[in-house]
Amino acid sequence: VTDAATTGRGTGVNGDTKTLNTYFSNGTYYLYDTTKPMSGIIQTATAQNRSTLPGVYSTDADNAWTASNQRADVDAHYYAGVVYDYYYNTHNRNSYDNRGASITSTVHYQTNYNNAFWNGSQMVYGDGDGTTFAPLSGALDVVAHEITHAVTERTAGLQYQNQSGALNESMSDVFGYFLDPNDWLLGEDVYTPKVSGDGLRSLSNPESYGQPSTMSNYVNTTSDNGGVHINSGIPNKAAYYTISSIGKAQAEKIYYRALTTYLTPTSNFSNAKSALLQAASDLYGSNSSTYNAVRSAWDRVGVN
Ligand SMILES: Cc1cc(C(=O)NCC(F)(F)F)no1
Numbered sequence: 275v276t277d278a279a280t281t282g283r284g285t286g287v288n289g290d291t292k293t294l295n296t297y298f299s300n301g302t303y304y305l306y307d308t309t310k311p312m313s314g315i316i317q318t319a320t321a322q323n324r325s326t327l328p329g330v331y332s333t334d335a336d337n338a339w340t341a342s343n344q345r346a347d348v349d350a351h352y353y354a355g356v357v358y359d360y361y362y363n364t365h366n367r368n369s370y371d372n373r374g375a376s377i378t379s380t381v382h383y384q385t386n387y388n389n390a391f392w393n394g395s396q397m398v399y400g401d402g403d404g405t406t407f408a409p410l411s412g413a414l415d416v417v418a419h420e421i422t423h424a425v426t427e428r429t430a431g432l433q434y435q436n437q438s439g440a441l442n443e444s445m446s447d448v449f450g451y452f453l454d455p456n457d458w459l460l461g462e463d464v465y466t467p468k469v470s471g472d473g474l475r476s477l478s479n480p481e482s483y484g485q486p487s488t489m490s491n492y493v494n495t496t497s498d499n500g501g502v503h504i505n506s507g508i509p510n511k512a513a514y515y516t517i518s519s520i521g522k523a524q525a526e527k528i529y530y531r532a533l534t535t536y537l538t539p540t541s542n543f544s545n546a547k548s549a550l551l552q553a554a555s556d557l558y559g560s561n562s563s564t565y566n567a568v569r570s571a572w573d574r575v576g577v578n
């Protein structure tokens with residue numbers, strides 16, 4: 275038996291080359307990463323355009339993952355590793371459960387599927403229809419958005435409806451920004467591949483994508499679980515103000531501590547303001563400029 279951890283090369287959704295942590299077994303290479311500390315395995319599979327999960331492991335004969343139909347597999351695998359490293363190195367969290375759970379991703383889910391999701395056990399990515407989306411694993415902020423849903427599920431457990439659901443969505447968008455701080459957009463690397471400069475949502479300007487950014491414009495609706503992808507604009511704008519004021523390094527500490535220590539399944543926007551202020555007080559003091567910046571951010575979006 276000659277099983278071994280190996281290093282491969284792959285082409286991502288946007289044509290970029292990246293180095294991959296792969297595994298060789300019985301004459302075949304797998305997208306199976308055993309390099310993470312504390313046993314967090316990262317493994318990537320394909321649904322082969324059907325709906326059965328997790329599907330079959332992505333394989334390659336020569337460890338050069340450069341075929342066009344492997345691009346989504348390459349990015350799902352590579353970006354899952356980036357997100358694992360972020361939570362471990364920045365927040366000392368060992369995978370989404372903090373106990374080294376394997377991160378399993380499946381790509382090529384159904385056909386022309388314009389979305390990605392965490393199904394409670396794994397990541398799932400559609401290939402998009404080529405107009406609304408390119409394969410969704412091609413965006414690091416999308417991968418971070420979805421893995422953060424798993425972190426939220428294991429920590430605050432924010433119920434996916436109404437204000438707690440909008441907070442759940444916002445936490446995923448905010449950690450999407452922390453992983454991809456080059457812009458205030460979410461999903462820009464895979465959204466409308468034929469149009470440049472747009473994204474699925476914007477933290478700095480939620481209105482540009484039909485979201486409110488103030489409590490006065492909260493949308494009461496029964497659709498989308500009470501507008502969780504709409505009303506997330508309000509906490510997202512507060513996060514934009516906070517990050518713009520105190521910077522990413524302090525903001526990500528405050529957000530991680532609030533998410534994992536103070537938020538609960540039924541937390542609403544006002545509870546989130548309190549949780550973030552408590553985290554800011556714990557970390558930087560209640561008389562700090564950091565504390566005052568968090569309070570100002572939530573005051574500006576009209577949350578008391
Ligand atoms: C409307 C609507 C938005 C989303 C969404 O955010 N999906 C996750 C993402 F990562 F693909 F963006 N789903 O339905």
Ligand SMILES: [Ca+2]
Nearest residue numbers: 415454459460
């Ligand atoms: Ca982005």
Ligand SMILES: [Zn+2]
Nearest residue numbers: 419423443446
């Ligand atoms: Zn989401």
